[in-house]
Amino acid sequence: MDYNFQEIEKNWQQYWRDHHTYRASIDTTRQKYYVLDMFPYPSGAGLHVGHPLGYIASDIYSRYKRLNGFNVLHPMGYDAYGLPAEQYAIQTGQHPEVTTVKNIARYREQLDKIGFCFDWEREVRTCDPKYYKWTQWVFLKMFNSYYDTALDKARPISDLVDRFSAHGTEGCNAYGSEDLNFSAEQWNAMSKAERDDVLMNYRIAYRGNTMVNWCPKLGTVLANDEVSEGVSVRGGYPVEQKLMSQWCLRVSAYAPRLLRDLDTINWTESIKETQRNWIGRSEGAEMLFPLVGKEEKLLIFTTRADTIFGVTFMVLAPESDYVNLVVTPEQREAVDAYLDEVKHKTERERLIEKKVSGVFSGSYAVNPVSGKEIPIYISDYVLAGYGTGAIMAVPAHDSRDYAFARHFNLPIIPLIEGADVSEESFDAKEGVMTNSSNERLQLNGLQVKEAIAKTKEYIAEACIGRVKVNYRLRDAIFSRQRYWGEPFPIYYDENNRPQALDESELPLQLPEVDAFLPTEDGEPPLGRAKNWVAANGRPLELCTMPGFAGSSAYYLRYMDPHNDSALVGKEADEYWRQVDLYVGGTEHATGHLIYSRFWNKFLYDYGVVCEPEPFKKLINQGMIQGRSNFVYRIKDTNTFVSHGLKKQYDVTPIHVDVNIVKNDVLDLEKFKQWRPEFADAEFVLEDGKYICGWAIEKKSKSMYNVVNPDDIVERYGADTLRLYEMFLGPVEASKPWDTNGIDGVNRFLKRLWGLFFKGDEMQLVDEQPTAEALKSIHKLIKKVTGDIEQFSYNTSVAAFMICVNELSAMKCRSRAVYHDLVVLLAPFAPHIAEELWHSLGETTTVCDAQWPKWNDEYLKEDTVKYAVSFNGKPRYNIEVAAGTDKADIEQLALNHEGAARWLDGKTPRKIIVVPGKLVNIVV
RNA sequence: GCUCGGAUGGUGGAAUCGGUAGACACGAGGGACUUAAAAUCCCUUGGCCAUUACGGCUGUGUGGGUUCAAGUCCCACUCCGAGUACCA
Numbered sequence A: 001m002d003y004n005f006q007e008i009e010k011n012w013q014q015y016w017r018d019h020h021t022y023r024a025s026i027d028t029t030r031q032k033y034y035v036l037d038m039f040p041y042p043s044g045a046g047l048h049v050g051h052p053l054g055y056i057a058s059d060i061y062s063r064y065k066r067l068n069g070f071n072v073l074h075p076m077g078y079d080a081y082g083l084p085a086e087q088y089a090i091q092t093g094q095h096p097e098v099t100t101v102k103n104i105a106r107y108r109e110q111l112d113k114i115g116f117c118f119d120w121e122r123e124v125r126t127c128d129p130k131y132y133k134w135t136q137w138v139f140l141k142m143f144n145s146y147y148d149t150a151l152d153k154a155r156p157i158s159d160l161v162d163r164f165s166a167h168g169t170e171g172c173n174a175y176g177s178e179d180l181n182f183s184a185e186q187w188n189a190m191s192k193a194e195r196d197d198v199l200m201n202y203r204i205a206y207r208g209n210t211m212v213n214w215c216p217k218l219g220t221v222l223a224n225d226e227v228s229e230g231v232s233v234r235g236g237y238p239v240e241q242k243l244m245s246q247w248c249l250r251v252s253a254y255a256p257r258l259l260r261d262l263d264t265i266n267w268t269e270s271i272k273e274t275q276r277n278w279i280g281r282s283e284g285a286e287m288l289f290p291l292v293g294k295e296e297k298l299l300i301f302t303t304r305a306d307t308i309f310g311v312t313f314m315v316l317a318p319e320s321d322y323v324n325l326v327v328t329p330e331q332r333e334a335v336d337a338y339l340d341e342v343k344h345k346t347e348r349e350r351l352i353e354k355k356v357s358g359v360f361s362g363s364y365a366v367n368p369v370s371g372k373e374i375p376i377y378i379s380d381y382v383l384a385g386y387g388t389g390a391i392m393a394v395p396a397h398d399s400r401d402y403a404f405a406r407h408f409n410l411p412i413i414p415l416i417e418g419a420d421v422s423e424e425s426f427d428a429k430e431g432v433m434t435n436s437s438n439e440r441l442q443l444n445g446l447q448v449k450e451a452i453a454k455t456k457e458y459i460a461e462a463c464i465g466r467v468k469v470n471y472r473l474r475d476a477i478f479s480r481q482r483y484w485g486e487p488f489p490i491y492y493d494e495n496n497r498p499q500a501l502d503e504s505e506l507p508l509q510l511p512e513v514d515a516f517l518p519t520e521d522g523e524p525p526l527g528r529a530k531n532w533v534a535a536n537g538r539p540l541e542l543c544t545m546p547g548f549a550g551s552s553a554y555y556l557r558y559m560d561p562h563n564d565s566a567l568v569g570k571e572a573d574e575y576w577r578q579v580d581l582y583v584g585g586t587e588h589a590t591g592h593l594i595y596s597r598f599w600n601k602f603l604y605d606y607g608v609v610c611e612p613e614p615f616k617k618l619i620n621q622g623m624i625q626g627r628s629n630f631v632y633r634i635k636d637t638n639t640f641v642s643h644g645l646k647k648q649y650d651v652t653p654i655h656v657d658v659n660i661v662k663n664d665v666l667d668l669e670k671f672k673q674w675r676p677e678f679a680d681a682e683f684v685l686e687d688g689k690y691i692c693g694w695a696i697e698k699k700s701k702s703m704y705n706v707v708n709p710d711d712i713v714e715r716y717g718a719d720t721l722r723l724y725e726m727f728l729g730p731v732e733a734s735k736p737w738d739t740n741g742i743d744g745v746n747r748f749l750k751r752l753w754g755l756f757f758k759g760d761e762m763q764l765v766d767e768q769p770t771a772e773a774l775k776s777i778h779k780l781i782k783k784v785t786g787d788i789e790q791f792s793y794n795t796s797v798a799a800f801m802i803c804v805n806e807l808s809a810m811k812c813r814s815r816a817v818y819h820d821l822v823v824l825l826a827p828f829a830p831h832i833a834e835e836l837w838h839s840l841g842e843t844t845t846v847c848d849a850q851w852p853k854w855n856d857e858y859l860k861e862d863t864v865k866y867a868v869s870f871n872g873k874p875r876y877n878i879e880v881a882a883g884t885d886k887a888d889i890e891q892l893a894l895n896h897e898g899a900a901r902w903l904d905g906k907t908p909r910k911i912i913v914v915p916g917k918l919v920n921i922v923v
Numbered sequence B: 001g002c003u004c005g006g007a008u009g010g011u012g013g014a015a016u017c018g019g020u021a022g023a024c025a026c027g028a029g030g031g032a033c034u035u036a037a038a039a040u041c042c043c044u045u046g047g048c049c050a051u052u053a054c055g056g057c058u059g060u061g062u063g064g065g066u067u068c069a070a071g072u073c074c075c076a077c078u079c080c081g082a083g084u085a086c087c088a
Helices: A005-018 A051-067 A083-092 A096-114 A129-143 A157-167 A184-189 A192-200 A251-264 A269-279 A305-310 A322-326 A332-344 A347-353 A399-408 A448-461 A547-551 A570-576 A592-605 A643-648 A668-674 A709-716 A718-727 A742-756 A771-789 A793-809 A815-825 A830-839 A886-895 A897-903
Strands: A032-037 A071-073 A145-148 A153-156 A205-215 A220-222 A240-249 A281-290 A297-302 A313-316 A359-366 A373-378 A390-393 A465-471 A490-492 A498-500 A579-584 A615-620 A624-634 A639-641 A651-656 A682-684 A693-697 A863-870 A873-881 A910-914 A920-922
Touching (some): A032 A051, A051 A096, A051 A615, A051 A718, A129 A145, A129 A205, A192 A205, A251 A465, A281 A305, A297 A313, A297 A390, A322 A359, A332 A359, A742 A793, A771 A793
Parallel strands (some): A032 A579
Antiparallel strands (some): A281 A465, A313 A390
């Protein structure tokens, strides 16, 4: 009986299904371990070889933990809402749900073939009303909450209402979009609509007028993390800035906690750093600049308070509220023209042009320290959304201000000794201050850092500003003008103010529409739904939630997926608590991984969950890149020349399907059949073979470098695929998918099989293992145990190969040894492990076995190697019996046949004999 | 520009604390078995020079440094990748 992987894999997959082998349930007598993969978006293309990389890695860890006695939760589900299904629906008229369900079925089929230990009874789908009921529920809770900066947590909005009616905003610690000030009397005198407007300033899920990334092509707004370099991440369409009323989540309120708690989680430094940059904490000062001839003052934010004496002008963002305040009638026309120009530039154009532009407002401000009058400009290099949307410009020490000053011929005053600002600004925060003293403030002679501190003190004392910490993190824009997403549990009252549905009305199900396009009046697709009204007859919200809504808390739902009365029950939450190991790609660093942390913290504030962070440890699997193959056609012919000979001809490289190439050798027959125009192709071969060229490129259909895991499973089996994906290199490294070498792994499994069976005959016997065999297997136990803990699976696979080769060479037939080997292999290649386990006469499944422990006694070396150096020069190595003492080793080193060659009869000044640790012997 | 990674044979990659660099695998070359092929097994395989030798030299992107000893630590640089971008 040969190693028949097809039969073995089919049978065991069936067995696991029939016996619910991977069902997880709460068991307080055992320690839990929660392993999670980022759930996939079920795209029409099906699973590709990049997907399973992370899934296999986490599957190995899950199985390993289980063999070590942990109660493992390892679920899987689908991030089922998304733009591609909807785009497809627009094109074909097919309901996105239909394609989604179809794609999910295909994903499931593919996943099943790889032999994962997922508990499918806990599957979630974000588009399932039973699931999105809880997405809507959390949204309602956010709508009904505000953030209390004193308690540093979310609180019910009703508390704030009570507070306002008793004290107004006096001593109020609510985090809001704007600083509002009113008394209790004023509050009580407000109409319902006015109060609603005020509360909207504080709600955690709020509707606000913000500049959004509007993608005309997709017909929707996008979050910051969905836009990269001025185009949409999905589709690559241009994105422009637009002021719109949108649902937002007040993520910015959680910025300090999101930053601080990064120190408590076990993620890679690089991804934590990415989040730190995204959150972007910056410590500075806000300062008030009086306006010439006006009561009002300009509030600016700066991190360089020390450069106050170098301020030669001010700049406002085009969208700043200050603009109308400062524009003089003479400048009105010029300013309007500029604002119009800015408005029509897309984000992308702004990024590409990088041209200095701006306009003088006509007004002047007064430097509050020097008393000098300085002009106020308007320019799009100042962003409305950061700080106060207004800056003090210090051209000598800021490159952007410098460029602006040069363009408009504004004065540049250097403030740091020795700084040469004739060509460029001096941006470094170092040096000694100069030109920075008057009767109010003396900074000359101070270091920059001291000067910043002293200026901050001064502005506080002089009441011209305050110390302020700013965050770059913006509130998340939460509306999408699309169909295929969660409906908002929101209706609009007679004042057109949004109101929450009652919890009992959830889930609010997605209605049917006749087309998935915007309506004729430009309303989102839900505008087409008939009877899209709340129970009270009022119209419901027409936008839907974005993709990250459903993915922000899915890890919680897995803990208790069928609970109809809570997102997650107390018992389940307190047992499973948080994800112990989360595996997924780095592309979610500033999206999903921030939103989930925010979402979790919000729920933590209300005690819905008991852990402040959702993902304790995070492993980022690398991207699988494509590896394309090329054939070289001689120009104007149908003749193809092999890679090694192509220099002799004038050739055009053409992508060739990697699936008809093996180890870079082209299958000529398949090539001829591949496309009609190649049917009568001719070839110039080298050594009788056609060798293809190759390149690392993105995976794409047009480059014919997409490899489907099904084909690999079909040809080599799931166990080979699993081992090979791990053997390819470290899980965390990006690497091209390259099937060269998969044979090696397959051969290993065949060799292993051959150790158990010769023909149909079982080869193993109940005999005492030799010391040699014990050493080999215990070396493996130690190596694999250590490797799995460090996710170093590629070296584990190598260790398996070595061990199998050793056992084979020593003709070891002892069952006891193979018993351990099979258990060790079970996480990596579960099907063959089950089969071999069974053949050893075991009646349980290998999943319920015990992970073996190694015994150091068996691992002792009888000899120890030493490196010897004389007089500081490394010379040679000697090997001595273990336990030899220092003096003897030294003598042996001297007596070594090599010693004479180096010593030339002389006595060495210094001998160093080194085993693992450094031993110095001076003679 | 800034931040974070990385650079080791023909290829993917090993090297836990600084201790025989190149594990393991692919590919390549040679051999065995076979009528032949496939499959399988064995040997060689960083480079250079030797090959009477179980031999010598060199070698981890570049240039310095620390150390008895550096792929590993320190300084400077080059190149590549990823993220981010007018954040004051």
